[in-house]
Amino acid sequence: RVVVVGSTNLDLVVTAPQLPRPGETVLGEDFRTVPGGKGANQAVAAARAGAACDFVGAVGDDEFGVQLRASLVGSGVDVGRLRTVPGASGVALIGVDRSAENFIVVAPGANGALTDLSAEDRATIAAADVLLLQLEVPMPTVVRAADWARAAGTTVVLNAAPAAELPAELLDLVDVLVVNEHEAATVAGLVSDEPAALLDALLERVPRVVLTLGARGAAYADRRGLRLDVPAPLIDAVDTTAAGDAFTGALAVSWAERGGAVSEESVAASLRWACAAGAACARRPGASTALPERTAIDALYDA
Numbered sequence: 001r002v003v004v005v006g007s008t009n010l011d012l013v014v015t016a017p018q019l020p021r022p023g024e025t026v027l028g029e030d031f032r033t034v035p036g037g038k039g040a041n042q043a044v045a046a047a048r049a050g051a052a053c054d055f056v057g058a059v060g061d062d063e064f065g066v067q068l069r070a071s072l073v074g075s076g077v078d079v080g081r082l083r084t085v086p087g088a089s090g091v092a093l094i095g096v097d098r099s100a101e102n103f104i105v106v107a108p109g110a111n112g113a114l115t116d117l118s119a120e121d122r123a124t125i126a127a128a129d130v131l132l133l134q135l136e137v138p139m140p141t142v143v144r145a146a147d148w149a150r151a152a153g154t155t156v157v158l159n160a161a162p163a164a165e166l167p168a169e170l171l172d173l174v175d176v177l178v179v180n181e182h183e184a185a186t187v188a189g190l191v192s193d194e195p196a197a198l199l200d201a202l203l204e205r206v207p208r209v210v211l212t213l214g215a216r217g218a219a220y221a222d223r224r225g226l227r228l229d230v231p232a233p234l235i236d237a238v239d240t241t242a243a244g245d246a247f248t249g250a251l252a253v254s255w256a257e258r259g260g261a262v263s264e265e266s267v268a269a270s271l272r273w274a275c276a277a278g279a280a281c282a283r284r285p286g287a288s289t290a291l292p293e294r295t296a297i298d299a300l301y302d303a
């Protein structure tokens with residue numbers, strides 16, 4: 001079982017020939033709404049990858065909240081711990097031009113109200129094999145969830161996205177840190193093109209690190225001295241949005257299914273499977289809509 005404590009947003013996406021400058025109005029083209037938020041995306045990724053997955057989060061009491069809840073249910077995520085709070089749901093206003101340049105403004109809305117984790121949430125975390133966290137809900141909530149997981153023996157996987165410096169009280173509770181190169185540099189407080197240097201710096205703060213490297217796959221290092229480089233499957237990338245969420249969700253699922261085994265063979269298989277999930281997502285257009293089912297992950301894993 002995997003539990004996610006995190007964000008859910010509705011992405012309001014409009015395409016336009018060019019993006020407006022401040023004060024300017026431009027005529028757009030098509031408009032669509034897409035469920036998003038790193039927490040919800042990773043919960044959907046985990047459920048589609050085949051895990052029982054609980055989502056602890058908050059939506060507003062508006063139409064968007066109804067839509068976000070239905071989308072999670074439709075992907076097989078357990079929403080027993082998803083609350084509806086007064087006010088607006090989280091939204092991201094996104095403009096995209098023809099060269100795929102974008103602007104994004106996020107209003108956290110209900111995600112900012114996820115401050116009241118309950119005894120039921122604690123029991124849900126304790127019953128899971130893996131707790132998956134990101135940084136789009138209030139930091140005290142992230143720390144409390146991690147603390148409860150640690151006390152119950154639930155493995156804490158933190159995807160430090162969006163990039164932020166992390167308090168020591170959180171780093172001390174993390175079992176596996178998942179970061180891309182930009183997030184790694186921010187958490188480590190170090191700018192380097194060398195994955196090995198980033199991994200070394202991060203191992204001073206957490207016991208295990210997974211570094212995602214886009215089309216180059218992923219690297220792993222832990223304090224026992226294990227180091228792995230895992231190539232990504234060769235694919236024609238169409239849209240890499242949400243590839244990181246697909247990767248992280250699948251990694252959590254594989255970690256849970258393997259009972260937290262940390263042998264070289266087990267970790268390598270989990271990383272390879274997560275890379276297959278990221279690649280499967282990148283070869284389809286769209287964000288959360290492109291998160292792959294288990295069969296699509298297995299097909300790339302076995303290829």
Ligand code: ADP
Nearest residue numbers: 180212213214215217232237243244275278279
């Ligand atoms: P983020 O989107 O968070 O920056 P990455 O770009 O590192 O994350 O992508 C996450 C994972 O998705 C990678 O580790 C890789 O496994 C997979 N992936 C992303 N882009 C590609 C690509 N062009 N080809 C194959 N796999 C990819």
